[in-house]
Amino acid sequence: MGISYWGPFADAIGGGDDHEGFANRQMRDGQWSNGEWSSRFPSDAHVGFRAECTCGWHGEELFPPTDEGEEAADDAWSEQHLQGLIDAEARKHSVRADRLLRWMKDVRQAALKTEPDSNVLGGERLTERSRGFGDALEQLGKFLEQQAREQR
Known part of the structure; x- marks a missing residue:
C-alpha cells in the first residue's frame, strides 16, 4: 500500500508494522480514499494528496493531484513524521x-x-x-x- 521503513531503529519504532506511510487521496466530495483505488475512488476523481501513516498521523498540507504531488506527500510523511520517530529513538542511545x-x-x-x-x-x-x-x-x-x- 505505501512506504515501509526498515532502517536503523525500525523495530523500536514499529517499522513497517506500525508506521507505513502513504499519499492519501482527497476526493472531490471531501472523502479520503485511505489507499483504496477502486470504482468507488476512481483515479481521476481526486483533488489532491495528503501525507498519512497507518498509525493515524496525517500531514496538514494538500498536495496537487499529480505524480509530483503524490511524491511530495510521500516525502512529507518521511520528513514530518518518520524522521521525528527515528530521531527520538536515536536520542535514547549513545555509543562511546x-x-x-x-x-x-x-x-x-x-x-x-x-x-x-x-x-x-x-x-x-x-x-x-x-x-x-x-x-x-x-x-x-x-x-x-x-x-x-x-x-x-
Whole structure:
C-alpha cells in the first residue's frame, strides 16, 4: 500500500508494522480514499494528496493531484513524521567513542581490499569500493575529533 521503513531503529519504532506511510487521496466530495483505488475512488476523481501513516498521523498540507504531488506527500510523511520517530529513538542511545574507534579499525581491516595496478608504487591500489569506505571512515574520524574538541 505505501512506504515501509526498515532502517536503523525500525523495530523500536514499529517499522513497517506500525508506521507505513502513504499519499492519501482527497476526493472531490471531501472523502479520503485511505489507499483504496477502486470504482468507488476512481483515479481521476481526486483533488489532491495528503501525507498519512497507518498509525493515524496525517500531514496538514494538500498536495496537487499529480505524480509530483503524490511524491511530495510521500516525502512529507518521511520528513514530518518518520524522521521525528527515528530521531527520538536515536536520542535514547549513545555509543562511546572507544567503541566507534574499535569499529572503525575492524571495518578498515575487513573492508579495505586492494587490486593489482602496475601504474602505482607497490603494484596494488585500493578498490573503488574500498576507497569509498576509506573516505567514510576518514569523515567519521574527523567527526569524532570535532566532538572531542567541542566537549573540552
